[in-house]
Amino acid sequence: MPEARDIILIGGSAGSYSLIINILESIPFNISSAIVVVIHRNDKYPTQIEKSLSLKLKRAILPAEDKVIIENNNIYFAPPGYHLLVEPNHTFSLDISDPVNFSRPSIDVLFESAAEVYTDRCTAFLLSGANNDGAYGIKRVEHFGGTTIIQDPLDALIDTMPSSAITTSSKAKVLKNKQIINYFCSIK
Incomplete structure (x- = not known):
């Protein structure tokens, strides 16, 4: 797969998991972007999210790994216990610095680093x-x-x-769940 020129970020926490599943189910099988999901997970409790979603969706759902090139048509999940960053060479970096907003992985950390690298080719969704x-x-x-x-x-x-982000945003679109899913149905 070629290196991703576009990146779509999805950040969520409590109450977002069902919508994330619906989003992932709606994504076409061949897209020219990478999708990176960060949800707040506690590393003290092992999960098999990537494996179970891969089986359910019949497509690869990958844990983001340190120094791996971000590729088109891949869906990555931030691993629990690590901040996930995007490096200037379009690879991932894992970090164990202090939690941000009581979370590691932190949505802010991923969004900030990806924004600096992908600039106008970055799309970010913030959920529940x-x-x-x-x-x-x-x-x-x-x-x-x-x-x-x-x-x-x-x-x-x-x-x-979402309410907090609306107060800090100057340009964000605020969409209903159905509109979010429709967005993902139409990505190429």
Whole structure:
């Protein structure tokens, strides 16, 4: 697969998992972007999200690994216990520095680093969650010319994250769950 020129980020926490599944189910099988998902997971409790989603969706869902080139048509998940960063050479970097907004992986960390590298070729979605993680990252994506989309707080199971991002954003589209899924159905 060729190196991804475009990146789509999805950040979510409490209450976002069902929507993330619906999003992933709607993605066409051949896309010219990489998709990177960060959800708040506790590294003390092992999960098999990537493996179970790969089986369910019949496509590779990969854990992001240190120094791996970000490729088109791949869906990556940030591993629990690590911040996930995007490096200037379009590879991932894993970091164990302090939690940000009580979270590691942090949505802000991924959004900020990806925005600096992919600039206007970065699209970030922020979904349901119970803290402010992602609000600053949304602002940074906008600063570097990327596109930002926030789940409508009325559709979020927990509206803290989307509501917080709406107050910091100057350009984000606020979409209902169905509109978000429709967006992913139409990506190429």
